[in-house]
Amino acid sequence: MEQMLQEFISALRASGVRISVAETIEAFRAVSLVGYAKRATLKDALSATLPKSLQEKEIFEECFDRYFALDRFSGDHGEPSSTAPEPDGSESPLSRMVLEGDRDGLAVAMRRAAREVDLSGIRFFTQKSLYIQRILQRMGAERMDGDIENLTARGDGSSRGKAAFLRQAREILYENVRDFVEQQFPLFSKAVTKEIMERYLRGVRLSNLEQRDYERMKVIIKKMVKRLNDLHSRRKKAAKTGCPDLKKTLRENVAYQGLLFDLHWKARKMDRPDILALCDVSRSVETVARFMLLFLYSLSESIARIRSFIFCSNLVEVTHVFEEYGLDEALERLQKGVDLGIRLGRTDYGQAFRDFKAGWLDFVTPKTTILILGDARNNRGNPETGILRLLRERSRRIIWLNPEPPTFWGIGDSEMKRYAPYCYLARECSTILHMQRVVDFLLKTKQ
């Protein structure tokens, strides 16, 4: 039983629940208190000691039901058509169990075999048939085959009947083992596959990502923004204290006859980012734009003071879209330009900057960070570098994220080389890893 619990815990771990050694010990103690007799109580006890958040509880529920599934043997796959002949003592143990109809015995034997061949080591779906064969072998299916051969060789009526029965039973046995492996497989493999996928997605260029990776990407970006936000919204006491607050100190110490007993400190203001984000949605960055917008959406969820704009032939503010709609609908609206008054023609950075200057220049203060996402391909129009310089002078800094690698900057109609001098930071941003570094940089409290 103990090994079973240990295995269940490793299954939980594989599904992404973090369980420490201390918690494992705790679970064992809890189980020794409540016992294995009642399934529901066992579940409650494990649920109190192992998963430690709502998400983990959900995973736990699923794993528990899967792992401690009530073993029904053969029921789903039907019974052999004839009634079971009596065993005569010459059969292998497996055949005898089949003949006696000992389903519990078979279930236990299967679990034992699974443990012996280390089913918890299964990682990829291609290994399934391998494990099915191994389990069958361990249960003694070969000797059962031997029995069938012997009986067929003997040739008399009852032996032939028995052989037919065993052959049928063997099919059913195979089906059962397959079901069992199918059922256990997700327990052990889920996290690994996910991990591999995520690692791969982090490094791949955004423009090469396909629609089917999009869902996964969403999760990664959300996770990233949340982690960064957690990291940076953590209040650090040391950073908060500044010089002594004389007024408050005097006031508080009146009680001690004016002796300066209890010093008070001025709190330093936290530096929360104030961001204006401009995102290019033109055709040249089509493949990347979706992810840029996704990124912007996640940012706007976690950073209070952020205003977002999109531009193509002109520039419009879209902060309200992020606020009003859910993720998918917001992105859909932005890319199609529903009700926004955006013209999706030739990309015109010059016009976008002119629009920005006309409408929102007043919002640019020395505390503002301007974030521009785009490839700076201006179709040879007027780049309006003058406006960018003006913005640079008025704002705290400009950060430009370009999906193209620096070797392409300035080639063809790219104006990046002209814009770059006005940017505090101009970087290639074509993978999630790049994005992560930029956000990290943005949220840093002390600059």
Place this chain on the structure above:
Amino acid sequence: MEKKYLTKFETAEGIRDGFKKTGYVCSRQVATTLYLAYHLDKPILVEGPAGVGKTELAKSASLYLEAPLIRLQCYEGLDESKALYEWKYGKQLLYTQILKDKLNEILDGAGDLESSMEKLHAHDDIFFSPRFLEPRPLLRALQQKEGAVLLVDEVDKSDQEFEAFLLEILSDFQVSVPEIGTIRAQEKPFVFLTSNNTREMSEALKRRCLHLYIPFPDVRQEKEIIRVRVPGLADRLRHQIVSFVHELRRLDLKKAPSISETIDWARVLLLLHASSLSASLIRDTLNVLLKFEEDMEVAGDNLHDMVRRAVVKT
């Protein structure tokens, strides 16, 4: 050593019945967790939506154990001096003033500075003795000789530093006061921590606790709660109330009505001598259940359907 309250924690079923007598209806999960917490000497971290009775659980535990409830409400900026102990500066100062003359007497006859210092050292730490220690909730919980129920409420509102500082208390039930030494619990308190999930608690804290998630109850359990908390309500009305609240929770609301609000509503209806729910009655008393204007509007739009469903079911 015989553990205290052993008789009260013999079985999970016993705990369940005992809590019911104090007016708290707990599910099997809650009872099992309480049972484990007692036998494993572990604090319980309780999570769940607002108003499902997280704090109430601790209060009932204190009633059930007949032990004092010591409550520490967490908030941003809570620190050791508010949570653990503080020196009574005022008292220390006052005493030094009063004892000035006495001090002269003691020092009388001492020739030089060194010998007066010597004399003072003979009386060393009187001003930093337990007498001048102002115990705050955590220390007070450890000092209770008869044991106590310690409730650290909304621990997610506190700072990260405070959380780290809780670890020592939660795992060893002891604290160190530099001037005095380590103070150990006389009788280990029964500890509850509640969290509303405004931020994720650290792994270290979670590891030291049993975790209990209390969701909104199902219809049967909520009826039971209402029966225990608002006796005197007719069966039919009780059923209607609970069904209606469950209908409400299904809507897309800013804040779904909690159990405590259901209880309040049941009390209100009892006061109004209502015998059955009707749309107009609900409209008049809806503000007991819903606390946002938008929610009231959403509920108002669907009111007739919901009332019909809630009443027809009976």
